Amino acid sequence: MITLGYWNARGLGQSIRFLLAYLGVEYTNKAYSTPEEWFGKDKNNLGLEFPNLPYIIDGEFKLTESQAIPIYLLKKYKRVDLLGLSNDGSNSEREVRVAQLTGVIKDIYKETLPVCFSPDFDKIKDQAFAKGEVLLKKLVSFLGDKEFLLTTLTYADFLLYEILCYYKYIYPQAITPTLTAYMNRFENLPGIKQYIANPNINLKAFLPPFATWSGPQ
Template sequence: MITLGYWNVRGLGQSIRFLLAYLGVEYNSKVYSTAEEWFGKDKNNLGLEFPNIPYIIDGEFKLTESSAIPIYLLRKYKRADLLGFSNDGSYSEREVRVAQLIGVIKDIYKETIPVCFSPDFDKIKDQAFAKGEVLLKKLVSFLGDKEFLLSTLTYADFLLYEVLCYYKYIYPQAITPTLTAYMNRFENLPGIKQYIANPSINLKAFLPTFKSTWSGPQ
């Protein structure tokens, strides 16, 4: 069984957790509650080539980096269509469209996450989130009246949903009716709906409290 290791927060691990829920994959969740658990114990003792979290361990196979783990999972469970790949392995424009959207969404992350770690969070958050909103508006325009970014679900939607959750709490004026409907569709996907409904899962813990100024809604 796969083990997924990450902090006891959403952070870079949540889109992977959602993906596993959507794929219906059972896995062990190794949760790190303190810095000492990771940095003082497991980081250099798990045999990871590039020690970092999130990580997955699947038998003898070990992998880190939040950009690589979804690719492994989608290939392993034969859902490369969520990366835009054709079933027969031939080139598809869709695969580069997915990659493009992932890049755009990560650019929004770059404007979003550092603000949450700043000691001046309350002073700078509106200005910083407004910068990300410029790209977000382009994504809203791209989405249009489609159910998902490329009409049918791709991994880019998992990442966008996670960004939108930050905006929902920190800069809610950016969440348009179109985005609210989009988030509702994502939340009602098979597997994800059941995951969200699980009372043992805390989806309001976004970032580690020992590192961030804003770690989630109170």
């Protein structure tokens, strides 16, 4: 069984958890509650080539980095369509579009997550989130009246949904009716709907408790 290691929070691990839920993959969720659990124990003792969170361990195979893990999972479980890949391996414009959208969304993450750890969170959050909103507006325009970013679901949608959850709580004025409908569609996907409804899963812990803003109170 696959083990997914990450903080006991959503962070960069949540889109991977959603992906596993959507794929119907059973896994062990190794959640680190304190820095000591990771830095003082497992980081240098798991045999990871580039120790970092999140990580996955699949038998003898070990992998880190949030960009690489979804690629491994989608290829392992034969859902390369979510990466935009053609089944025959031929060149695909859709694959490039998924990569482009993933890059744009990660740019929003880069504007968002550091703010949540800043001691000046309350002073700078509006300015920082407004900067990310510029890219969000472009994504809304790109989405248009489609169900998902590229009409049918891709991994880019997993990333976009997760960052929208941050905006929903911290900068709700950015969540347009179009984005609300989009989030509802994602939340009702098979596997994800059941995951969200699971009372044993805490989706209000966005970041580890040592972040200034770790989630809604």
